[in-house]
Amino acid sequence: MAKLVSLADGVAHLVRDGDVVALEGFTHLIPFAAGHEIIRQGRQDLTLVRMTPDVIYDQLIGAGCARRLVFSWGGNPGVGSLHRFRDAVQHSWPRPLELEEHSHAGMANRYVAGASGLPFAVLRGYTGTDLPRHTANIRPITCPFTGETLTAVPALRPDVTVVHAQRADRDGNVQMWGITGVQKEAVLAAHRSLVTVEEIVDELEPVPGQVILPGWAITAVAEVPGGAHPSYAHGYSVRDNDFYRSWDAVSRHRDTFRAWLDQHVHQAGAAA
Amino acid sequence: MAGWTADEMMTVAAARQLRDGIACFVGIGLPSTAANLARATHAPNLVLIYESGCLGAKPDRLPLSIGDGVLADTADAVVSVPEVFNYWLQPGRIDVGFLGAAQLDRYGNINTTVVGGDYDAPKVRLPGAGGAPEIAASCGEVVVIVRQDLRTFTERVDFVTSVGYGSGPGDRERLGLRGGGPRVVITDLGVLEPDPVTCELTLTRLHPGVTREQARAATGWDLAVAEGLTTGEPPTARELAVLRALEATKSDGRRP
Numbered sequence: 001m002a003k004l005v006s007l008a009d010g011v012a013h014l015v016r017d018g019d020v021v022a023l024e025g026f027t028h029l030i031p032f033a034a035g036h037e038i039i040r041q042g043r044q045d046l047t048l049v050r051m052t053p054d055v056i057y058d059q060l061i062g063a064g065c066a067r068r069l070v071f072s073w074g075g076n077p078g079v080g081s082l083h084r085f086r087d088a089v090q091h092s093w094p095r096p097l098e099l100e101e102h103s104h105a106g107m108a109n110r111y112v113a114g115a116s117g118l119p120f121a122v123l124r125g126y127t128g129t130d131l132p133r134h135t136a137n138i139r140p141i142t143c144p145f146t147g148e149t150l151t152a153v154p155a156l157r158p159d160v161t162v163v164h165a166q167r168a169d170r171d172g173n174v175q176m177w178g179i180t181g182v183q184k185e186a187v188l189a190a191h192r193s194l195v196t197v198e199e200i201v202d203e204l205e206p207v208p209g210q211v212i213l214p215g216w217a218i219t220a221v222a223e224v225p226g227g228a229h230p231s232y233a234h235g236y237s238v239r240d241n242d243f244y245r246s247w248d249a250v251s252r253h254r255d256t257f258r259a260w261l262d263q264h265v266h267q268a269g270a271a272a
Numbered sequence: 273m274a275g276w277t278a279d280e281m282m283t284v285a286a287a288r289q290l291r292d293g294i295a296c297f298v299g300i301g302l303p304s305t306a307a308n309l310a311r312a313t314h315a316p317n318l319v320l321i322y323e324s325g326c327l328g329a330k331p332d333r334l335p336l337s338i339g340d341g342v343l344a345d346t347a348d349a350v351v352s353v354p355e356v357f358n359y360w361l362q363p364g365r366i367d368v369g370f371l372g373a374a375q376l377d378r379y380g381n382i383n384t385t386v387v388g389g390d391y392d393a394p395k396v397r398l399p400g401a402g403g404a405p406e407i408a409a410s411c412g413e414v415v416v417i418v419r420q421d422l423r424t425f426t427e428r429v430d431f432v433t434s435v436g437y438g439s440g441p442g443d444r445e446r447l448g449l450r451g452g453g454p455r456v457v458i459t460d461l462g463v464l465e466p467d468p469v470t471c472e473l474t475l476t477r478l479h480p481g482v483t484r485e486q487a488r489a490a491t492g493w494d495l496a497v498a499e500g501l502t503t504g505e506p507p508t509a510r511e512l513a514v515l516r517a518l519e520a521t522k523s524d525g526r527r528p
Contacts, residue, residue, distance in 0.1 A: 089397040
């Protein structure tokens, strides 16, 4: 049964230096508050896993938490490049960042394999691209039934997956709806999991299109209202597109980024 | 002075490529703008599919990201990300893939990964693949929308993120790619289509006011020009009005 914890305690107990950590949420329900808590607690040498390492991983990378990134698309959606990610790749600032690069289809299937208890996933993908030349974790495989050559990618098994959802009940059963991305697979693929939610309620009212993660499949739940901002929680908030646009200027230079981090992550945590 | 910009002409020309009733896998940015313009004009039954899992989205304003709430609110179905790639894209259920590019070569291969230097020490690190490799492989056909200049239209792409025709005729079949590949490339100068024999992108249409010399000068290879080169129709008043109204909604991602 999931334990109900504070965000600080959840991160302190579940996210450790050197871990393989997946923070998922496909544009919607991105666990920003948990990412900020990881920065505040000074986690180091993380392997960060995420299909779309957008602004949240730009912040973790710029803060120096990451050693390695496993991903399929690293940009600021609809705005442009991630400057902290680029600075790390092009200039090793604040430290070198190793990359393991995939496509979305490959990453999604890697989580499915992890959630399914399989060593790898099979897909029609990557063929003819330069990705297999640089990513050792993309291999051809022959179908034993048809002889056709397909592509295999290994299962993802994060040490810990962190996601954000709309609601949980007091037993830690989690309910999410709207665009639910790859969160279910990422949670079930992980050894440990932390779910932040907008609110904890006595009873989960059914919602069309909902995904339920039973409390017994989750390690811990923390109530963090607004914990997805500047991403959003369908039914609770809307995407703060102005923040995503403004991030381009904030993140472009190291000093403006550091000032932002200090004010909005470190000092915000001290005030809380 | 024409009463429209080159970008507007490009978006209108791209929208015209989308037939009513087909299913279209839409990337964010120019493809999303063009697909929504098509749906608001000649193709009201165009099925928009976003990789966030929104099938049949009918946004009344342009989303900034592929996961804005308006896409989920208006979709026929919202499915998981593994499902959109495995059940919908991979089996070939989607007619058209609509892609942008940072670099494009004469065989329609696309780079959105790294430019310059080598992979481990690139001059410019771009966002990477996202859904594009499998969109380019598995959709019935691909429409590319991209501004035409020497930096983008290169003899060879620095990295093949998404395969067009590889190194020429027969490559897609050899690789086992089941979709048809790039059918048309829409730029701010005109329209390029693959030669039916050589698969090489060939200039087949110019936008009004553009010369073939301009298009060739903006291309990093010796751009072939079709014998029957034509000039396209300028944007209609309605196309422009709808496009500008859509663009005006982009500044506000919030609910009306």
